[in-house]
Amino acid sequence: MGSSGALVCSAAFVLVLLSSASKDDRNFEQREITFDLDKIMQEMESLDSPMLQKELHLSDYFNPKGVSRPGVLTPRGRRPSFLGGPPSLDYPVKFPLARPTSDNLQAICLNGDHRPRYPTSYFPSSGFSKQKRKASAVNMAESWFSMCCKGNQTWEREVTLCCATQAWKLSVQSFCEEDSSVKDRLYHCCRQTGMDRLNCFNNDAPNKNYEATEVLPVPELSSITNFSFDSNTCQRRMEKKSAPLKVDIHFPPGRPTADTIESLCRNQKLRPLYKTNCMPGEGYKWVARQAKAINRIEKGFKQCCKKKQDVLNCADLKWRDELNKYCVGENGDHVHSNCCSGEAANDRFSCFQDISPDPFYNRTSVAEELSLNTLCDSHKIIKNKFPVGFPLKSFVSQCCRPLLEVDRTNCFLQSLDQMSETCPSRKASPPAVRRCCRMSSPQQCISKILMDAITKATAFRQKKMKKCPLS
Known part of the structure; x- marks a missing residue:
C-alpha cells in the first residue's frame, strides 16, 4: 500500500x-x-x-519547536538522550575545567584520555555558538595539559603543576576574549577580573578532581592555538618558595637604664609592634614568640612612661617580667635559647642585654627613614597635622616627582640654602624663617623644624600599625 x-x-x-x-x-x-x-x-x-x-525518530514527533534535528554524536559517539530542549542540554559540554592543584595534578595527567573532547562533528553546522566556544576552551586546555604531562617524565612535579596552571589560566583568558568579542550574553565569570575571575571558573567546574568520565579512551584533539610554556617563571616561583624568609625583628629590647629611659619613652611611637599571625608553618614559632614578647614589653613601657615618678623602676620591672615569661612560654614549655637555658640562665638579664640589637634605644624602625626624602610622602600630613610655618609646595614640586630618590636629598638641601638666603629680606620671609634668621645658623634651624615635622608625620602614619617580622 x-x-x-x-x-x-x-x-x-x-x-x-x-x-x-x-x-x-x-x-x-x-x-x-x-x-x-x-x-x-x-x-x-x-x-x-x-x-x-x-524513518522518523520518536523525538521528531515531540520536538516542542516542531523542527527535526539532524543526527549528532556525543563525545563518545552517542545521540543525546534529550533533543528539543535548551542548547546546553541538546549538546552538553562539561565546562569549565577546574584549576590545577597539587591534589588533582595526578588525575589531570592520568585520566586525560578518559575525559570528553568535542570534535567539530559533535555540533550542527550552524547555531550553538556559546556551546562551541565552551567546547573549544575545553579542547584547548586538555591539549595543553597533555603537553605538560608528557614533560612529567623529566620535569619535577612543581614544574608540571606550573605548566598546567599556566595552560589553564591561558585557556580561561582565551575563552573570555572570544566570548566578549561576539554579540552574545557574556559568561558571568568573564565579567570579573584577576583572581576573582579564576576563582569563579574554578568554582563552576563540574569535575574539580578531573575524574575519568568516559569508559573508552577518547581521540586526542590538537589545539589550533599554540601554548608556549615559560619554565623560567616556575623556577623563580620555586626559588622564592624555597628561599628562607628574612627575619626583621629587634629582639630582645635593651634593658632600661638611667641613661636610656629618656630615649626609651621619647621614641616609643617610632619603634615597631609586630603581627603574630603572619608566620607560616612550625619553623617560625620562635619568631611569633619573640614578636609577642616585644609587643607586651612595649605595652608595659607605654604604661610606665605615662607616670611622672618611678618610671625607670616600672620599665625595668616590665622588661624583666616579660623576658621571664618568654623563657617559660605560654604553655609552660621552656624555650631553647642561650639566655634561657644553660649557664647563661644564671645571669639571664645580662645575657639578653648583651645580645640586644638596640641596647641603648638609639635605633628605631624609622630612624633610617627620617630623611628629607620622606617629605615626598609625608608633606600632606605635615601640612594638615604639623604645619612648619613655611610653604612646602616648592620643595615637593622641585624635588619629588621630577627626580630619582637618590637625587632628592641634594635637591632638598639646595632648597634649604635658598630659603636661608632670604634672611637679608626678612620681611618677605615666612614667620618660621624669620625666627631662624635670628639664629647663628639659619639653615640648621630651618632643617631642624622640617625634620621634627617629618618625625611626627612618620610616627603618625605608623601609629597603630603592626609589621610582619618576616619578609
Missing part, C-alpha cells in the same frame, strides 16, 4: 477514535466532524518526498 493509502487509513482511524470518545463522554456536545481528504493529499504531496520515506 502506498503512502496515500496509509494516510487515508490514518485519517479513518482518527475518526473512529473521536467518535468513540464522543460516545463515552456525555458532557461534550456531539457534532459531525468531516475531513477534506483531497486537500490533505495535495498538502502532503507538496512536501519534500524524502520526508515521506525516511
Whole structure:
C-alpha cells in the first residue's frame, strides 16, 4: 500500500477514535466532524518526498519547536538522550575545567584520555555558538595539559603543576576574549577580573578532581592555538618558595637604664609592634614568640612612661617580667635559647642585654627613614597635622616627582640654602624663617623644624600599625 493509502487509513482511524470518545463522554456536545481528504493529499504531496520515506525518530514527533534535528554524536559517539530542549542540554559540554592543584595534578595527567573532547562533528553546522566556544576552551586546555604531562617524565612535579596552571589560566583568558568579542550574553565569570575571575571558573567546574568520565579512551584533539610554556617563571616561583624568609625583628629590647629611659619613652611611637599571625608553618614559632614578647614589653613601657615618678623602676620591672615569661612560654614549655637555658640562665638579664640589637634605644624602625626624602610622602600630613610655618609646595614640586630618590636629598638641601638666603629680606620671609634668621645658623634651624615635622608625620602614619617580622 502506498503512502496515500496509509494516510487515508490514518485519517479513518482518527475518526473512529473521536467518535468513540464522543460516545463515552456525555458532557461534550456531539457534532459531525468531516475531513477534506483531497486537500490533505495535495498538502502532503507538496512536501519534500524524502520526508515521506525516511524513518522518523520518536523525538521528531515531540520536538516542542516542531523542527527535526539532524543526527549528532556525543563525545563518545552517542545521540543525546534529550533533543528539543535548551542548547546546553541538546549538546552538553562539561565546562569549565577546574584549576590545577597539587591534589588533582595526578588525575589531570592520568585520566586525560578518559575525559570528553568535542570534535567539530559533535555540533550542527550552524547555531550553538556559546556551546562551541565552551567546547573549544575545553579542547584547548586538555591539549595543553597533555603537553605538560608528557614533560612529567623529566620535569619535577612543581614544574608540571606550573605548566598546567599556566595552560589553564591561558585557556580561561582565551575563552573570555572570544566570548566578549561576539554579540552574545557574556559568561558571568568573564565579567570579573584577576583572581576573582579564576576563582569563579574554578568554582563552576563540574569535575574539580578531573575524574575519568568516559569508559573508552577518547581521540586526542590538537589545539589550533599554540601554548608556549615559560619554565623560567616556575623556577623563580620555586626559588622564592624555597628561599628562607628574612627575619626583621629587634629582639630582645635593651634593658632600661638611667641613661636610656629618656630615649626609651621619647621614641616609643617610632619603634615597631609586630603581627603574630603572619608566620607560616612550625619553623617560625620562635619568631611569633619573640614578636609577642616585644609587643607586651612595649605595652608595659607605654604604661610606665605615662607616670611622672618611678618610671625607670616600672620599665625595668616590665622588661624583666616579660623576658621571664618568654623563657617559660605560654604553655609552660621552656624555650631553647642561650639566655634561657644553660649557664647563661644564671645571669639571664645580662645575657639578653648583651645580645640586644638596640641596647641603648638609639635605633628605631624609622630612624633610617627620617630623611628629607620622606617629605615626598609625608608633606600632606605635615601640612594638615604639623604645619612648619613655611610653604612646602616648592620643595615637593622641585624635588619629588621630577627626580630619582637618590637625587632628592641634594635637591632638598639646595632648597634649604635658598630659603636661608632670604634672611637679608626678612620681611618677605615666612614667620618660621624669620625666627631662624635670628639664629647663628639659619639653615640648621630651618632643617631642624622640617625634620621634627617629618618625625611626627612618620610616627603618625605608623601609629597603630603592626609589621610582619618576616619578609
